[in-house]
Amino acid sequence: MTPFRIRVPASSANVGPGFDSMGLALNLYLTLDVSASATWKIEQHSSHLPEVTDVDNHYIVTIARDIAGRWNQEFPPCKMTVWSDIPLARGLGSSASAIVAGIELADQACALALTREKKLELATEMEGHPDNVAPALMGGFVISTVTDRAIDWVQLPMPDADVIVYIPEAGLMTEAARKALPDTYQRELAASASARSNVLVASLASGDFHLAGNMMECDLFHEPYRAELIPNYDDIRSEAKKSGAYGTVLSGSGPTMMSFAPTGKGESIVSHFKELLPDYQVALLQIDHDGAVISLQG
Numbered sequence: 001m002t003p004f005r006i007r008v009p010a011s012s013a014n015v016g017p018g019f020d021s022m023g024l025a026l027n028l029y030l031t032l033d034v035s036a037s038a039t040w041k042i043e044q045h046s047s048h049l050p051e052v053t054d055v056d057n058h059y060i061v062t063i064a065r066d067i068a069g070r071w072n073q074e075f076p077p078c079k080m081t082v083w084s085d086i087p088l089a090r091g092l093g094s095s096a097s098a099i100v101a102g103i104e105l106a107d108q109a110c111a112l113a114l115t116r117e118k119k120l121e122l123a124t125e126m127e128g129h130p131d132n133v134a135p136a137l138m139g140g141f142v143i144s145t146v147t148d149r150a151i152d153w154v155q156l157p158m159p160d161a162d163v164i165v166y167i168p169e170a171g172l173m174t175e176a177a178r179k180a181l182p183d184t185y186q187r188e189l190a191a192s193a194s195a196r197s198n199v200l201v202a203s204l205a206s207g208d209f210h211l212a213g214n215m216m217e218c219d220l221f222h223e224p225y226r227a228e229l230i231p232n233y234d235d236i237r238s239e240a241k242k243s244g245a246y247g248t249v250l251s252g253s254g255p256t257m258m259s260f261a262p263t264g265k266g267e268s269i270v271s272h273f274k275e276l277l278p279d280y281q282v283a284l285l286q287i288d289h290d291g292a293v294i295s296l297q298g
């Protein structure tokens with residue numbers, strides 16, 4: 001096996017009313033260096049990675065073995081070095097990045113030649129929704145949906161904007177944040193919620209970030225139910241707006257929040273919020289346009 005590197009970006013899902021459907025890739029990365037080895041050797045170099053005590057419990061390896069098994073192959077032992085700058089359980093798609101990394105790992109190490117569509121189908125099955133895994137695989141801003149026949153997706157060019165994230169100290173597991181949501185929605189509410197999502201997509205497609213900012217802040221699918229789980233939810237939204245942001249949303253299921261702001265405004269918003277929220281990690285991020293990248297080493 002030629003040694004290889006897998007790099008998968010973080011992602012921010014939902015963007016307000018695009019619940020379980022919209023997401024964008026961000027320039028925080030999970031990186032794996034992989035080479036052949038007679039026995040398993042895993043080194044991890046980040047406080048953002050769960051501790052591994054046993055290769056059989058390693059999430060990424062478990063996924064790679066599962067995928068290899070579906071193609072009747074045994075995943076070989078490897079030397080694997082892992083880095084990550086994606087914080088866990090903060091709504092920045094760490095689990096989606098790990099799933100995509102596991103699929104890419106099996107594809108590369110077992111020469112499965114999976115298509116992009118197949119990888120998306122597998123990753124969506126494992127994550128339960130395509131909104132994080134689609135941008136983690138493809139990069140950029142991706143709108144996707146699962147229908148009876150396929151996973152349909154569109155990569156929408158995003159108008160230029162600064163992206164600011166506010167990451168609190170304590171995490172929130174996606175599973176717990178999904179439990180806060182209702183099982184069903186009344187027709188009138190569902191129609192209004194999806195109409196807001198439609199206008200959000202249309203405003204992004206036409207480059208009207210002012211309207212997009214308003215639409216992303218009036219979600220009815222998930223934010224109203226999750227707001228009480230999120231520290232400083234109302235204050236971050238209103239203070240970001242006052243500081244010039246177009247709009248602020250929950251990143252994924254939270255607790256991270258994310259603002260879009262006019263290009264060039266991001267730095268002053270970051271400095272302002274670093275003072276306001278000293279316990280948070282506040283950062284200016286870029287949209288990643290590459291998605292999952294495999295590079296042969298040496």
Ligand SMILES: Nc1ncnc2c1ncn2[C@@H]1O[C@H](COP(=O)(O)OP(=O)(O)O)[C@@H](O)[C@H]1O
Pocket residue numbers: 030049050058059060084087088089090091092093094095096098172173174175252253
């Ligand atoms: N790089 C990784 N390696 C192993 N497990 C991971 C990795 N990234 C995420 N996970 C698993 O996913 C969980 C977080 O997933 P989730 O609650 O969906 O939050 P997030 O918003 O970060 O995706 C972690 O607690 C861990 O079990």
Ligand SMILES: N[C@@H](CCOP(=O)(O)O)C(=O)O
Pocket residue numbers: 011012013014019020021090091092093094095129131132174177178222251252253254
């Ligand atoms: N649509 C999902 C997105 C979860 O994203 P994560 O980054 O919090 O795992 C949801 O809102 O539950």
